[in-house]
Amino acid sequence: MTLPPAKTSAAMVTASYAPDLERCRLLCETMDRYVTGSSHHYLLVEGRDVALFRQLEGPNRTVIDERDLLPAWLHAVWDPTSLFRRRIWLSTRTQPMRGWHVQQLRRMAIGAHVGQDILVYCDSDVAFLKPFDCGAFWRGDKVRLFRRDGALPMQGDHPVWSRNAGKALGIANPEISSHDYIATLIAWRRDTLNAMCRHIEDAHGRPWVQTVGRARKFSECMLYGRYVDEVRGGDGHCHDDAELCRVYWTGPKLDDDGFRAFVEGMAPEQAAIGMQSFIGTDLARIRKLIG
Numbered sequence: 001m002t003l004p005p006a007k008t009s010a011a012m013v014t015a016s017y018a019p020d021l022e023r024c025r026l027l028c029e030t031m032d033r034y035v036t037g038s039s040h041h042y043l044l045v046e047g048r049d050v051a052l053f054r055q056l057e058g059p060n061r062t063v064i065d066e067r068d069l070l071p072a073w074l075h076a077v078w079d080p081t082s083l084f085r086r087r088i089w090l091s092t093r094t095q096p097m098r099g100w101h102v103q104q105l106r107r108m109a110i111g112a113h114v115g116q117d118i119l120v121y122c123d124s125d126v127a128f129l130k131p132f133d134c135g136a137f138w139r140g141d142k143v144r145l146f147r148r149d150g151a152l153p154m155q156g157d158h159p160v161w162s163r164n165a166g167k168a169l170g171i172a173n174p175e176i177s178s179h180d181y182i183a184t185l186i187a188w189r190r191d192t193l194n195a196m197c198r199h200i201e202d203a204h205g206r207p208w209v210q211t212v213g214r215a216r217k218f219s220e221c222m223l224y225g226r227y228v229d230e231v232r233g234g235d236g237h238c239h240d241d242a243e244l245c246r247v248y249w250t251g252p253k254l255d256d257d258g259f260r261a262f263v264e265g266m267a268p269e270q271a272a273i274g275m276q277s278f279i280g281t282d283l284a285r286i287r288k289l290i291g
Contacts, residue, residue: 009039009116009117009118009138010037010038010039010116010117010118010119010120010134010135010137010187011038011039011040011041011042011114011116011118011119011120012031012035012038012040012041012042012119012120012121012122012134013041013042013044013107013110013119013120013121013122014027014041014042014043014044014121014122014123014124015043015044015045015103015104015106015107015123015124016043016044016045016049016053016103016124017045017046017049017099017103018048018049018052020124020125021052021053022283023124023125023283024043024053024056024124025056026127026283026286026287027122027123027124027125027126027127027128028041028056028061030127030128030129030272030290031122031128033128034128034129034130034131034132034271035128035131035132035133035134036131036132036133036134037133037134037135037136038120038134039060039116040060040061040062040114040116041060041061041062042061042062042064042110042114043056043057043061043062043063043064044064044066044069044103044106044107044110045063045064045065045066046065046066046076046087046099046102047065047066047067047076048076050063050065064110064113066102066106068113069105069106069109069110069113070102070105070106070109070209071091071207071209071210073091073092073093074089074090074091074094074097074102074209074213075089075090075091076088076089076102077089077090086098086099087099089101089102091213093206093210093213093214094209094210094213094214095213095214095215095216097213101213101218104218104219104220105209105212105213105220107121107220108193108196108197108208108212108220108223109197109209111188111190111193111194111197112194112197114190115190116190117189117190117191118134118137118138118143118187118188118189118190119187119188119190119193120134120137120185120186120187121185121186121187121188122184122185122245122272123184123274125274125275125276126184126185126245126272126273126274127272127273127274127275127286127290128271128272129263129266129271129272129273129290130270130271130272131271132244132271132272134187136244137187139238141236142236142237142238143187143188143189143236143237143238144187144237144238144239144240145181145186145225145228145229145234145237145238145239145240146181146183146186146221146225146239146240146241146243147179147180147181147225147229147239147240147241148179148180148181148241149178149179149239149241150178150179151178151179151180151241152176152177152178152179152180153180157217157219158180158182159176160217161182161217161218161219161222162176162177162219162222162226163175163176164215164217164218164219164222165177165218165219165222165223165225165226165227166226166230167215168200168203168204168208168211168212168215168218168223169196169199169200169203169223169226169227169230169231170199170203170204171226171230171231177222177225177226177229177230179225179229181219181221181222181224181225181226182219182221182222183221183243183244183245184243184245184247184272184274185243185244185245185271185272186221186244188224189236189237191236192224192227192228192232192235192236192237193224195232196223196224196227196231199227199231200212242267242269243267243270244269244270244271244272245270245271245272245273245274246262246265246266246267246270246272246273246274247273247274247275247276248262248273248274248275248276249276250276253282254275256285256289259285259286259289260289263289263290
């Protein structure tokens with residue numbers, strides 16, 4: 001795999017898959033229109049989706065096959081329990097994993113293959129509506145780490161994600177962090193990301209993918225956040241709880257008025273919106289309404 005050299009200190013990273021192609025196309029179009037301060041955009045997809053996503057490539061955008069990022073012993077196959085409608089990733093070294101698990105692994109693995117100083121992560125169901133400069137993630141020589149202090153939701157999977165992150169990182173106390181690190185449109189230092197993967201390998205004596213994948217539920221954001229704060233003592237980072245992307249996580253499909261109200265509710269620092277694909281809001285309507 002030959003990737004273009006780093007020209008500036010930031011790159012955008014998106015993990016996607018075939019059903020989100022058109023949403024990813026909209027992301028790319030709005031990113032090209034509004035985003036500055038990034039030298040490249042990496043699209044991380046499964047091997048069978050590479051040819052499909054090639055149409056989105058350009059001088060500053062590259063599609064990367066997950067087989068160039070993840071171990072050869074991790075195999076994607078059709079899942080018979082879903083009547084062969086979904087994919088599942090199997091190995092003798094990890095739990096069976098779904099696409100959302102492997103997308104997280106891709107986002108962690110990309111740091112070992114590119115040269116930019118910071119990686120800005122943006123999901124494929126995001127669209128930029130305002131100018132955004134990736135330089136916003138720098139505070140002098142520190143990188144902005146998204147963190148909601150003492151605000152970890154104690155319902156749902158959040159405590160499990162935090163606990164499993166602690167186990168992977170070798171953190172015995174606290175078992176669960178009180179902080180929440182999960183958001184859309186965040187940045188990580190590439191050197192810190194690579195150091196985290198090495199730390200996990202040193203702590204367990206096996207590849208980091210194997211350790212992370214042994215837990216049925218994990219969060220790459222929890223892993224990175226707890227590593228920065230509890231292993232590195234915050235080195236190279238500063239905390240910020242402002243969300244740069246307004247996300248519609250759950251609820252009914254939005255009609256035109258509902259969508260406009262959602263956009264009008266963006267905070268001044270927010271430059272993008274995220275519309276979770278499983279909600280089913282019509283992409284053509286989103287295209288029309290954002291112009």
